[in-house]
């Protein structure tokens with residue numbers, strides 16, 4: 172599904188979007204930034220999310236690119252990958268300036284910032300990991316940008332991508348269209364006035380009024396964006412294929428988990444329907460989940476791989492089996508913390524803090540008994556047995572991934 176406002180179609184799309192995000196840099200500064208003391212922590216947990224419990228998929232000293240990094244993201248990634256060299260690129264001068272100031276306050280020497288658009292970025296097979304979230308849908312030709320991201324990846328590399336889910340954006344797309352026709356598509360004052368004066372009781376009115384309380388950048392990012400092309404699983408899969416990429420696995424990002432929009436299980440309790448869904452390809456099953464969940468479908472936040480990637484392509488069930496056959500220990504790393512002071516500017520906390528592990532483990536006893544010797548299958552069997560496929564997947568995600576960093580593998584075999 173393609174939705175749009177069309178001002179960007181015939182002119183320099185990256186210049187327009189850069190000017191927009193210089194007027195409304197996104198997002199606002201993080202109030203708290205953290206860096207794990209163990210430089211291998213984040214790459215290892217990310218590898219685990221891809222089913223590699225040997226942690227070879229992403230080296231700690233990776234080369235990383237964060238295109239469309241905005242105000243915080245390149246710095247967040249550089250702190251998570253302290254042994255990596257990270258490049259952050261953006262077309263918004265003001266966003267890059269804000270990011271540079273924060274980087275220099277914190278002293279993150281592994282981050283280079285560049286003012287450049289994805290469409291003419293010069294990288295060829297350079298990066299082990301590319302993170303691009305909330306960016307390519309702001310271009311009239313997102314497929315062309317995706318092909319640039321694919322070209323920048325090493326064949327073995329991992330792309331983390333988030334694009335807008337068309338089923339989440341109906342009201343926003345409609346409002347952007349109305350503002351465009353009224354000739355006021357980037358007028359924040361006008362949009363807020365319209366939002367406060369709509370007379371019909373609709374979902375649009377409800378959402379707009381709720382967002383009136385949000386910070387200006389947030390409101391503008393959603394309701395005033397000059398260009399937006401939204402996706403379904405099907406159109407993302409097709410666009411990725413044209414760019415030489417394939418969807419590899421859903422990513423349970425902190426945003427998706429925070430909004431409870433990361434669960435790709437088919438939302439129904441009819442055994443026959445579930446059985447039928449289980450026989451579909453993964454992409455088809457994700458499509459069904461999106462279609463049957465509509466506005467509550469998961470965020471389109473995925474890991475992608477080049478189609479010439481030599482690592483074995485895994486299904487979710489392969490990852491679940493590898494999880495069962497692996498022994499883990501609880502994650503124990505601490506992290507350094509910086510907090511935003513009242514007058515602006517980051518200051519470090521004096522002592523390292525225990526790593527915040529996100530929501531409590533879904534099976535709280537498991538991290539307590541994980542001894543690095545017995546596999547998850549053995550531990551579960553001791554306590555009543557291995558759960559069904561859907562529950563097992565949920566268990567794996569909510570114990571071993573970067574958003575739920577409770578367990579770190581110490582032994583093979585890995586599915587990858």
Ligand SMILES: C[S@@+](CC[C@H](N)C(=O)[O-])C[C@H]1O[C@@H](n2cnc3c(N)ncnc32)[C@H](O)[C@@H]1O
Pocket residue numbers: 185188189192197198238239240241242243244260261262263266287288289290303304305306307309310316392
């Ligand atoms: C919604 S913000 C997302 C920021 C960041 N990725 C995050 O998730 O926090 C989109 C950012 O992408 C940048 N951007 C949009 N299109 C771009 C392009 N073609 N090349 C480089 N940067 C782009 C914008 O300037 C803006 O800073």
